[in-house]
Amino acid sequence: MPKSDHLSDFELYVMLAVAALGADAYGVTIATRIDERTGRNVSIGAVYATLGRLADKGFVSFTLSDPVPIRGGRTRKLVSLTPAGARALARTTESLRNMLAGVRLRPATGKPR
């Protein structure tokens, strides 16, 4: 596996969020989803910086939405996974799942010191 395929945990979160959000994935929704699910207070800048890097690796691509149908509505920079991104995501989650198998995540009980 080429080195550049490796995903950091935050990159993984962003990719997973993009995958989950589908056609509604853009900065705000990605940040909110990671925030809600992981409790990590995500900055919009970090999301954009990460998306930029993922785009460099060819894992995500951008399209501009039609203007939102409200007064002063704006366009959004929508994110979607590229086939390569989807493969990388599948590989990473697969490895993760394999690694998790058989791991007892609950901390071992013992006498408090």
Add this chain to the structure above:
Amino acid sequence: MSRRAPRIATYLIGIATPPSDRPWLLDDLDEMYAREIEAHGVTRANLWCASQVARSILPLLARRGRANTMQPESKRSREYLSGVLYDLRHAFRRLVREPAFTLATVLTLALGIGGNIAVFSVVEAVLLRPLPYPTADRLVIINHRDTRTGITKEFVPTADYLEMVARQRVFDRIGAYGSSSATVFGIGDPYRARGFFATSGALDALGLRTALGRSFVASDDSRDGPPIVILGYEYWRDRLGSDPRVLGRSIKVDQTQRTIVGVAPRGFAFRSNELPELIMPMTFPPQAATRRNGFTFVVARLHAGRTLADAASDLARMSRELESEFPESNRSASYWATSLRDALVGNTKPALILLLAAVGVVLLIACVNVANLLLARSLARRREMALRAALGAGRARVAAHHLAESFLLAALGGTAGLIIAIWGSKALVAMIPRSVEAPGLNDVHINALVVVFALALTALTTIAFALVAMVATRPDRAAAMLVGGGRTSASGSVRRTASGLVVAEVALAIVLLAGAALILRSFSSLLSVDPGFKYDRVMTITISAPADRYRDTLARIGYYAGVESALRAVPGVEQIGHAAVVPLTGNNWTVPFERVDQRVPPGERPPEVGWQLASGGFFKALGIPLLAGRVFDQRDRMNTPRVAIVSAALAKRYSPDGSAIGKQVVLGQSAAEIVGIVGDIRRAGLRDEPRPDMYFPFEQALPLQTTLFVRTAGDPSRQLGLLQAAIKSLDPQTVFLESQSLAEVAAESVRTTKLVLWLLGIFAGTALLLAGLGIYGVMSYVVRQRTREIGTRVALGATRGDILWLIMRQGAVIAFTGAAIGVAVGVIATRSLTSILYNVAPSDPISIGGATLVLIAAVLLACYMPARRAAAVDPVRTLAEQ
């Protein structure tokens, strides 16, 4: 309608975001901000927004900084590293990979920066730190000069002081002060306390705010008022347990019951680094016996807005008025004012400023050296830099890279320098003469101002290095570099830059060396000066006899006779003498000199000559030669006719043709007969020319306080314990005020010169070393660059000598150019030394010439090593390598 995020947040994030993302990111920010407002209100939303800015900028910058740069490091390591951090980490790794380069650079810088911080920390404490008195910048000390003899004193005749108080127009407060020790009875055992005497005007001028009770008021300046005392804070705390009920209590100080009226503020002291324990009113008799009886020190505070020049002209006016009104006492007496700071610091100020300049030059040389090292190394990196540029790294990017590396070097050097400075400033303080009374000297440390100074130095060096590195690896030469395989005309420009730097280094080093040589010559001529007496093997012990037990003359005669015989019993004691003035301590006490048979005309004032009270033993103990007549002996008693001894210079002035022996001089209302003529001595200091002196017999005055001069067979310091014990055995209540060998006194008097000599010597040595290393580095580089050429020359028949000459010639050009500039600058720069030099002209050709020769020799030696390497080049191997 949706609310937009605060503009400052949008602006900050906006500049950090790559343009391609900017509108979308900002819109998203607005959207999230609006949601935050809805959910949590404006305040929370603004907090959220601030945190967004804080956490967005670094990742965005990191991304942006790398968007168009070559990225040699693993991508993983770059994550979340901002551009700055990335550069620093990169630079750090490079430095770790080149430990020799790093160590050389950091040590060089540490020496330069450390020396600067150390000297600056002393300069800060002595010259810059505010004096601990409110409105200290308006405080002045009144000085007095006899314009005929040039003798200058800080003290003022009491009568003139009282006139000044009445006549002056520029001071809002003026007062008299002085210090002396006093014995306190009634608080534990009798205790010899440090006393400070002052008028209410002096305490007001100093802005004394008592910690407890009151300060002095005008009515305390009168002799009629009840005796009072203010306790020093530390004395009150340590001896009286900070008892707040001391006010109103009465203590006996010497023979007087005094009421405690106040406690001074913590740390209060004036004209001494030792805190006074008792502060007592200074009072004057309503009518002095004569206008030249009694002396005092005077401090005054200028009216707000008045300057030292105003004070000078007002004092000059008063001097003229007094001179015309009281010609007998005030003829040629002139008063002027010095700022308190100058009075406290004395001649250490020019010395310190000089040292700061010198150590600045050392740093400059250190920087030049480091710049050279960077330059040499940058050659190896030209290809890398060219590649970076070719791949699209902008100038800003490359600059940031160099800045990071320079910063790391400077920061490491600065940190190591700080450690050197902490040690160095302590050593420096120990070398400062005790006569420097600056309060800050008790507390020299690396404080905020010093740290700011250190940071500024570090920042300056950082920028300087980055500039050098950037010039040396200008990306606009990229194409030439890549095509030329790294060995193009560009390397010539680097060599020229490096040579120029070394020329500067040689010039600066010569200036420092010349300065050090001048000081060395002054110092040796100071030490070889004949003071007119011998100061080796003499111990001085200043004692004070308890006043209440030796009130009458007989008791004192008995006491001093006893002291003398007790001291004679100590093994090794050869001579014993008494005197009031310890030579070489700057003491300038004078007395008017007037012949009985040649009275000065009415309205004239006789000239002042040096005054000393001495026993016959004093001349023997100090080896002052007796030229005619006799020294004082048993014939001179309280009840015998007054006698005096004059120095050779005075005898010559008295009667250029015949002997002065047997002539009479005016002594107050009576006369004294001159019984002896002794050799001239340099009394005030080694730098002073011998002045006319007049000696009066100790036995005809018998003061309670005296200094014993004991000549011993061996090292007098070893005998000190025995000597003191002998005196104590006679009367255990005898107080020892000061004990010092005369050699120590002499050393103390040349201490400023010695301090400057040491430091300038160290700085000059460092400069010499660095200049040598600098030229060695450049010549080594030259030899490397020309190896192929040299190989060719050898192959074509050049001899070893030819090659040696080829390289040495290049070094010699650098050395001589630097020397020429250095001598030119040195001749001007050494003028700043004038006030410190003794018996040597600032442009002394031996010093400047010697410094130049030493430096040229060192530089040529540094060239010789690479030149020899060049001469040993094997043409077969070098040419085969190509």
